Each structure stands twice: as C-alpha cells, then as structure tokens.
Amino acid sequence: MDTVTITINGRQVDVPPGTTVLNAARQAGIDIPTLCHFPSLIPIGACRLCLVEVKGQRNPQPACTFPVTQGMEVQTDTPRLYEMRKFILSMLFSERNHFCPYCELSGSCELQDLGYRFGLDHFLFETYTKPFPLDASHRHLVIDHNRCVLCARCIRACSEIAANHTLGLGNRGAATLISCDADAPWGESTCVSCGTCAQVCPTGAIIDRRSSYMGRNRQLDRVASACNRCSVVCAMKVAVRGGRVVRIESDWEAPVNGGLLCERGRFEPLHDERERVTEPMIRREGRLMAATWDDALEAAAEKLRGAGGADLGVAVSGDATNEALYTAAKLFREDLGASYLGLLNRNVPKLSGRSGTLADLATSDLVIVVGVDLMKEMPVAAYLSKRAVDKGARLIVVDDGDNGLAPFASLTVPTSDIASAVAAAAAAGRPVVLHGGVTGETAEALKKIADKASFIAMQPGVNAFAATALGFNGDGRAAGTKVLYMILGEQTVGQVIPGQFTIVQAAFRSPAVEGADIVLPSAVWSERAGSLTSTDGRILKADKAVEPAGSAKADWEILALLAQKMGKKSLSFDETSQAALIEIKGKERA
Numbered sequence: 001m002d003t004v005t006i007t008i009n010g011r012q013v014d015v016p017p018g019t020t021v022l023n024a025a026r027q028a029g030i031d032i033p034t035l036c037h038f039p040s041l042i043p044i045g046a047c048r049l050c051l052v053e054v055k056g057q058r059n060p061q062p063a064c065t066f067p068v069t070q071g072m073e074v075q076t077d078t079p080r081l082y083e084m085r086k087f088i089l090s091m092l093f094s095e096r097n098h099f100c101p102y103c104e105l106s107g108s109c110e111l112q113d114l115g116y117r118f119g120l121d122h123f124l125f126e127t128y129t130k131p132f133p134l135d136a137s138h139r140h141l142v143i144d145h146n147r148c149v150l151c152a153r154c155i156r157a158c159s160e161i162a163a164n165h166t167l168g169l170g171n172r173g174a175a176t177l178i179s180c181d182a183d184a185p186w187g188e189s190t191c192v193s194c195g196t197c198a199q200v201c202p203t204g205a206i207i208d209r210r211s212s213y214m215g216r217n218r219q220l221d222r223v224a225s226a227c228n229r230c231s232v233v234c235a236m237k238v239a240v241r242g243g244r245v246v247r248i249e250s251d252w253e254a255p256v257n258g259g260l261l262c263e264r265g266r267f268e269p270l271h272d273e274r275e276r277v278t279e280p281m282i283r284r285e286g287r288l289m290a291a292t293w294d295d296a297l298e299a300a301a302e303k304l305r306g307a308g309g310a311d312l313g314v315a316v317s318g319d320a321t322n323e324a325l326y327t328a329a330k331l332f333r334e335d336l337g338a339s340y341l342g343l344l345n346r347n348v349p350k351l352s353g354r355s356g357t358l359a360d361l362a363t364s365d366l367v368i369v370v371g372v373d374l375m376k377e378m379p380v381a382a383y384l385s386k387r388a389v390d391k392g393a394r395l396i397v398v399d400d401g402d403n404g405l406a407p408f409a410s411l412t413v414p415t416s417d418i419a420s421a422v423a424a425a426a427a428a429g430r431p432v433v434l435h436g437g438v439t440g441e442t443a444e445a446l447k448k449i450a451d452k453a454s455f456i457a458m459q460p461g462v463n464a465f466a467a468t469a470l471g472f473n474g475d476g477r478a479a480g481t482k483v484l485y486m487i488l489g490e491q492t493v494g495q496v497i498p499g500q501f502t503i504v505q506a507a508f509r510s511p512a513v514e515g516a517d518i519v520l521p522s523a524v525w526s527e528r529a530g531s532l533t534s535t536d537g538r539i540l541k542a543d544k545a546v547e548p549a550g551s552a553k554a555d556w557e558i559l560a561l562l563a564q565k566m567g568k569k570s571l572s573f574d575e576t577s578q579a580a581l582i583e584i585k586g587k588e589r590a
C-alpha cells in the first residue's frame, strides 16, 4: 500500500504508511499543540499535549507517536481535548518557577505561547515554591532547572544528534532534574559544548551566556552562513541584531550537519579577541603607516606590474572563499603569469578509490579513521562517526598516538597494523575511510579496498579542496620569488622572507602582517558574502551578516579592485561565484 487514507476532523488525508498522526495532521495544515516534540528528534509522547481522539480507542492517544492506519478517524480539537491540554499546561506551570518576565526566553518560549493559547491567566494549582538549582559551571551554557519542563528534548538531542550521551534524568518524581554524567557539574562533565541542547530547549531552561538578554527572537535577523573553522564547512545561521552577531545557530535543514555544530563553530567566533587589521597600510621608512585604499592598491599594483613570471608568487590560506581563490588564480596565474601558487595549509592528497561524502556515514557499517584526530580537528565529522557507531557501525581508529575517537572505537591499531582495518573493511558492506595525510605504505595497503570503500580526504585547511582544484598546489614556501602576495584571511600563519617584497591581505595582526610591505585589511567570515567548498566537495554559501570592521573588504573584492587598478578584467561577485563553482566542480579531486 503506497498511501494510507485517514480522516482528521472530517478531512480526508493521504499519507505514506508509518506516518504518525501528528505528521499527517501537519501535512494537511492541521495544527496540534506539542511541547516535547521536535522534528529532528525521535518522538517519545512524554508531554501528552498532542493527545487526539481516535475512533475505536478508549483513551486519547499521543499524536506524535501514534501511527496512522487505513480508515482511521481522528479528532484533534474537541472540548474534552482542550480541557485536558489546559490541565496539563496548568500542571507544568505549577511544577516549577515559570515567572516569565525574568526569563530570557519570554516572548519566544513554547511553553509561554501555549499558556496564552489555552488562556492560562492565573495558576490553577498551588505552585511549587522550593527553588531548584541552577548550574552555571559550563563555559558557554547555563541550565536553570526552575524553567525545565522535563520534555527530554535536550537529552535526546545530546544522544541522537550529538551522539554524546552526556545528559540524562536524575532523581525521581517532582525532584527529577536534567543531569550530566549522572550528576557531575555541567562544566566538569563529558559535554563537548556543541550547544545542540540549548537550541532544542523549548523554554528558558538552557540558555547560552553570550547571547542571553541580547534580544528577543523576533528582534533578531537570521542570515544563512557557513562555518569557516574547519573543512567540514557546516551550514549555520547567524543571529544578528543592531549590526552585531548575537548568536550562531545550526541549520536544521543542512544536508550533512543538520542541527549540529561544534564548539569551534558555534561559540568560538563570538569570543575572537585577536587584534584586527582595520585599515590599509604601507611600509614607509621602515614602519607600517596608514594609507588610503587607493594609495595602497596603487602601490601594490605598481609592484606587481614590475614583477610577473618567475619573480612573482601568491600564497593563499585555506579559509579564503571560492570567489577569492578564483579571482586570485585568474589575476596571478592567467593575467600576471605568476610562477608560484601556494597553499599555506597542508594539503592532504586523496587516496585511490571512490570519493565519498560525509553523508555516507549515516549508512555506513564500518568507519575507518586514519591519520587524523577528528575530535580535535573536525569535530562534527567525529560526532557523525559516533552517530554511525550508535546505529551499529564499527569504528576503527588507525593512529600511532592519542586519538579523540579511540574511546568509541571497537578497534584501535597503530599504522603498522593497517592490515587489520583493511581486512575488516573487506568484510564490511559499506565501509567509509576518513583519512588525513598517510604514509606511502598506508596508502598502498588501503588500495586493497579502493573498489569497496568510499574515501574522504580530511583537509586541514578549510577551503583546501577548492584551493587545490583551482591550482594552489605549492607548499606555502615561496622562496625564490621576489614579490609575494599573501591572502591570509583570518589565519595568522606564514612568515615574511627577508628581501622579498610582501603584500598581505589579512583580517588579524600577525608576524606576517608586521613584516609586510603593504597590508590590505580583510573582512572576517561574518562580514563578507562568499562560498566555501567542504572537504567532501559540497559548496556552501554564506551571506554577509554585518558590516566589516574599519575599512576592511572581502578578499575577493580586494582582488577585484586590484585587477581593475592593473587594467585587467574583473568579474562581478555573482559572475565570480558562478565561474568558481564551474571550475571547482569540473575538476577531479586532487
């Protein structure tokens, strides 16, 4: 049977078998109130607000867990259900302290919204006056148990989405609390600070320290963005108010990381206190002096006109956008004939075999991680690997040192025993190999499963996939060139070589900036539009969320202005994006 036909409030609804009554109603545009339900989590029917009457069932049933059957007749909005829901809500409001005016979530709290919807204008029952504890031991998050309705969304998010299993229920009855690692302070628990629990909490029970009380939800604009902290390039949303980034949220619709970010992506950009480069500078009489954009670009153009060919090199950091990389490749390789196009981050060559994507982890039965510590370097890839383990996949870690995924692996072997991992993969159905840089012997051993496994090269540089595809293959050392143009973006890598004329595009002060001859200030991730290519080849777009600091500009724009200054053709942003996408997608993985 392809579809099941039911009636909801007298309306006929056709849905696939296995659909829950709640989802069938939502597909038909019929609203059923919920509180513990969250679309990305497995429903548990805990709060009972979604109770519906099903013909033939003696008692109302929770719509979020009740599956449809052919001919089912459902009522979602009877006076009896209204009273039951109001009763449940009254109990929830009475159980803990829900004094809304003091709550960060007032105005965008799901419990408060339901209170208004069911006309709760006074407490029906005596309220529980014993104060519950507040745990503020976490560096980013606070849990106020007084606001908690025990919906278990946070527990499920921690387990099902982050695969971290830190949260659970402690105590019993009215004293039940959300607990970390069976009663550790949150800040001392196994929490990895992904922040997913805060994002699913329907009340003000879990809030984050940085964004709390900085604006109600309805006062915040959401801007689509992509994390530029590692090569997983997670899609995310930036919450902005008054020209400031208030919060970073995960994007539930994102194809690979849907709902998931790591600490580095969600919290660290909001605490970046490195000193910015905010204006162009030219070295005069040994010192970097402030200059206008026009003067700085003219000085750079003049130097570049006199170089070219073997004398000229360009080095890019891995977090330059596709647009910046494309414009740099066009200007320096095609127009100026630079002899050196380098990547400041290490490039991980892809191993022989089928190219996979991180989405393959969801269906894999064996994950091999070799030559990379994903927990440290690409945390969301680590969480996705742990999620695969939770679903029954085996995890094999091949590493000669400590590896953050080792405690979750069924087998951890040194690289000298790569044969054990290869043998396990040969016997598996859908093996995935996530690899960093590996030795020739390891690469050779893995060739035995080249036809079977999907391979993903986990690049240390954020946009290294695109950089390599666009021809930035040099190793970052540009000795031999007389003029070097460095596009550092937000990185503080690289050194100036004595005697070499150096032009640097950078967002932050660094040794390379201090030693440069000309400095051009770059916008950071939230201040520029652009796209990034993830380590598995997905292209993610980021919109500009806030204005750049000082007179900084997006890397691609600086390069386009420089090209114009030199009388070369430059493309618009949209043309650049399109051309970059075609070229990156058109290239085989290096």
Ligand code: SF4
Pocket: 154, 157, 158, 162, 164, 165, 166, 167, 190, 191, 192, 193, 194, 195, 196, 197, 198
């Ligand atoms: S921040 Fe992440 S790991 Fe920590 S408790 Fe919340 S969901 Fe779990």
Ligand code: SF4
Pocket: 143, 147, 148, 149, 150, 151, 152, 153, 154, 155, 178, 200, 201, 202, 203, 205, 206
């Ligand atoms: S802390 Fe929030 S998400 Fe967790 S159980 Fe309480 S109300 Fe629900």
Ligand code: SF4
Pocket: 227, 228, 229, 230, 231, 232, 233, 234, 257, 260, 261, 262, 263, 264, 265, 266, 378, 379, 380, 381
């Ligand atoms: S895994 Fe990487 S891309 Fe994703 S949120 Fe963390 S740092 Fe950002």
